[in-house]
Amino acid sequence: MRILVTGGAGFIGSHVVEAYLAESHEVRVVDNLSTGRRAHVPRAATLHEVDVHAREMESIFADFRPEVVNHLAAQASVKVSTGDPVHDLEVNGGGTARVSALCLAHGVKKLIYASSGGTVYGDPMELPVPETHPIAPTSPYGTSKYVGELYLQLAHRTGGLDYTILRYGNAFGPRQDPFGEAGVCAIFANLMLKGEPCTIDGDGEQRKDYLYVGDIARANVLALTKGAGLSINIGTGRGTSVNEIHAALQKATGDATPPRFGPPRPGDVRNFWLTTALAKDALGWEATVSLEDGLQRTVDALRA
C-alpha cells in the first residue's frame, strides 16, 4: 500500500512509519520538523519537510497518490495549547481540515487519525473511560484534537472517505523527548541516567493509562484494514501511578536516588484509564508490552 504519514518524524509517528515499512508498505512522510527530527525517519521512507498547510501538499498527493493517509502531525503539548489556543487550533483543527480535504480531492481510500483519549473526554465520570463517555475537554489541545475528529466524520458524510480515529492513552517509549513538559517516563529515565533526582508532582498516586509506543504502532497497522468509521480507545485498561513508574525506572536504570515530591499539577486529572473492548473487537488489538519491558526499552534507547 502507498501510505502517507504526517508527523512521521515525531515520537509516535516514526514508530508508525517503521511498523508500516516492516509490513512492506511504501511510505512517505510529511513533517515540518517543528518538534520532529529528520534522524527519526527511517531511510526507506521519503521525508518531505513540509507543513501540512503548505501549497506543496497538493503536488505530494498528486505525485504519490497515497491509498491511506495517517495523520499524526499536531501541536501535541497541552501547555503550549493553553498559552496559544489559536495556534493550537490552526495546527490541529485547521491541519486536520486541510488533510481531510486533500484526501477527498485525491481519492484517498482511508484516513487514520491520532486522537487523544487522555484529553477529549475531560474529567472522567467513570473508569475505565468508554468511547461513549461525554466529550468534555478541559484544555484547548483536547478541544482541537476533537475538532480534528469532526473533520474526519464530515469528510466521510460528504465525500465517503473511510476513516478510523484512534484515541491513544499516554504513550511512552524510545524517541520520546526527555526535555518536554509531558512524558514523565522519558523525563525521569533521562534524569536517573544523569544521577539527578526526579520531582514527582503531588503524592505520585495519580494513575494514567501508560501505553508502549510499539503497541500504538501495531494498532495503526491493524487500522489500515479494520475499524472503519469508528473512534477507538487505544489503552491498557488500567491505571499506572507515577510512583510505580518511578520505581520501575529505578530498577531499569540502577538509580537509587530518592525522589522529591512537589506540588500537584494544577488542573491535572487524577485518575484516568481507557476501556479496551472496542479495540479488541474492531481491530483485534490489545497492548502486549508490559510497563517493565517498555520502560527497559526506553532506558536502553536513551543509553544508546
Ligand code: NAD
Ligand atoms: P510529536 O510532537 O513528537 O509529533 C508530532 C509531529 O508533527 C512532529 O514530528 C512535528 O514536527 C510534526 N508537525 C507538527 N506540526 C506540523 C505541521 N503543521 N505540519 C507538518 N508537521 C507538523 O508528538 P507525538 O507525541 O509523537 O504525537 C503524535 C500524535 O499523537 C499527535 O497527533 C498527538 O496529538 C497524538 N497523541 C499523542 C499522545 C502521546 O502520549 N504522546 C497521546 C494521544 C495522542
